[in-house]
Amino acid sequence: MGIEYTVPDLGEREYHEAIYSGFAQRHFAQPAVRAFRRHLAARILERTQARPTSRLLSLGCGLGDTELLLAPHVGWITGVDFSPAAIRQARADAAKAGVRNVEFVAAELNAIEFPERSFDIILAIFFLHHLPEEELERVVRRLPSLLRRGGVFYSLDPSRYRLTGALGRILVPGLMRKYRSPGERELGPWSTCERFRRAGLRAQTRFYDFLSTPCAGLFPKAARLYRFARLTDEFLVRVPGLNRLGSNFEILARAPT
Numbered sequence: 001m002g003i004e005y006t007v008p009d010l011g012e013r014e015y016h017e018a019i020y021s022g023f024a025q026r027h028f029a030q031p032a033v034r035a036f037r038r039h040l041a042a043r044i045l046e047r048t049q050a051r052p053t054s055r056l057l058s059l060g061c062g063l064g065d066t067e068l069l070l071a072p073h074v075g076w077i078t079g080v081d082f083s084p085a086a087i088r089q090a091r092a093d094a095a096k097a098g099v100r101n102v103e104f105v106a107a108e109l110n111a112i113e114f115p116e117r118s119f120d121i122i123l124a125i126f127f128l129h130h131l132p133e134e135e136l137e138r139v140v141r142r143l144p145s146l147l148r149r150g151g152v153f154y155s156l157d158p159s160r161y162r163l164t165g166a167l168g169r170i171l172v173p174g175l176m177r178k179y180r181s182p183g184e185r186e187l188g189p190w191s192t193c194e195r196f197r198r199a200g201l202r203a204q205t206r207f208y209d210f211l212s213t214p215c216a217g218l219f220p221k222a223a224r225l226y227r228f229a230r231l232t233d234e235f236l237v238r239v240p241g242l243n244r245l246g247s248n249f250e251i252l253a254r255a256p257t
Helices: 012-028 031-048 065-073 084-097 133-146 163-171 173-178 189-198 212-218 223-236
Strands: 055-059 076-081 102-106 119-125 147-158 202-209 248-254
Touching (some): 012 031, 031 065, 031 147, 031 212, 031 248, 055 065, 065 076, 076 084, 084 102, 133 189, 189 202, 202 212, 212 223
Parallel strands (some): 055 119, 076 102
Antiparallel strands (some): 202 248
């Protein structure tokens, strides 16, 4: 069963501050969600070809659970999120785990100045789809100035064409709204990928899953169900045509060398 949470009628910032003031900590600690994060961390390391010296920037890092899994494999991680509650928890978890090569910053991305070309890897895990159209474009345009030569951007976001979303809106519309923030939307995989190409990055997109991430979200205690769904996804995302209906899509965009 899922963890019950009643979503208040708040704006985007207030919504996330409320989520990160107790619910997210309980939800993300559940076995299926932890299994998803472990899989995602391994996927990021593989796709970005992260090295022990890599400097990594994570946009919308939330509680920093993925970042703490990545930390032993890279040189330094900077996580940014606009929720002070999330950042307080991320810092506490890092200190408790004795992880010293991370920093978590509570701020809007456009309010932070970084030295040019200071990161080997930039991550945006379920972040881009929270941005308004103009802000999304600004973020994409800024990336080339932050990435070192040959640096990599990796993102994961829900697809506008996902079959699970269409079925969910028909079968359980209340549940779908319950886990959706006020400014959240689904993105087109190919049109989003094209933004990165226009910004001068070599970009490609592919689908990450059909069932496994939704299962982790809706049934966070069911680790075995998540693992079965993940195995099923490894087949489904390879089926031509059908894979275009996947739930979440990745973008991998590389800066010129």
